[in-house]
Amino acid sequence: MELNVYLAGQIHTDWRNEVKEKAIAKELPLTFFGPQENHELSDKIGEDILGAQPNNLFRDDAASSINNLRTQVLMQKSDIVIALFGEQYKQWNTAIDASMALTLNKPLILVRPESLIHPLKELSNRANVTVETVDQALEVIAYIYQ
Template sequence: MLWTVYLSGEIHTDWREQIIAGAKKLELPIQFSSAVTDHDASDAAGDVLGAEENAFWRDHKSSKVNAIRTQSLIEKADIVVVRFGDKYKQWNAAFDAGYCSAMGKPYITLHDESIIHPLKEVDAAALAWAQTPAQVVDVLRYVVK
């Protein structure tokens, strides 16, 4: 079976590349997908629908255009990995985790120990909590082999 894993969350570090490289090295039967990781492109996703003077409406349109991709890929995924970094608050990642939980979609959270408390509900619904990309790869190896 070819598994599909959606990588959600923080876009400012190379955690995605680490997981993909680790899975490839182990020859795991996994196809990865992800949100748009170009911050500026993501923020401007709705601009094709017309300019907005008000930042709220620009963000509103862009979030909806981004949701077309995000919701479709999460729904198609077998497993979702949701990464929370320490530099920015990833409210979108929390939303993705909630979406997974509501659908009964298995997900793994990836974050360090310093943000356990604010993510307690998100972690409670996750099927695993990893602190490193290598741990995610280990979980994926176990699940898909």
């Protein structure tokens, strides 16, 4: 049985590659989806498709609509969502994606460092499982196959 996993979270580090490499090493039959990792493309996709916008508000709104559609489609095709919260970047997109996973009734594994226990307590309480590392998240998934 192959599972589809949506990797929600910031796009500024290579944590997704780490997850993919570790899943291969564990021989887990997983297919991965995630947000658009090309930040420039993500920011300008609205204007690329709809044309020039009158100001940054409309530019961001156009791009957000298309990015949200993409996220919804890929998340709906996923069996599990892993949402990684890190300390280095603002995590608004991760919070939105984790909330979407809950709304879509997708099993959610929340990855967050110990320093974010308090600020993420409500979200952690709603997630199926909360862990501190991607290794632990993959162990949770590996357990499905045992």
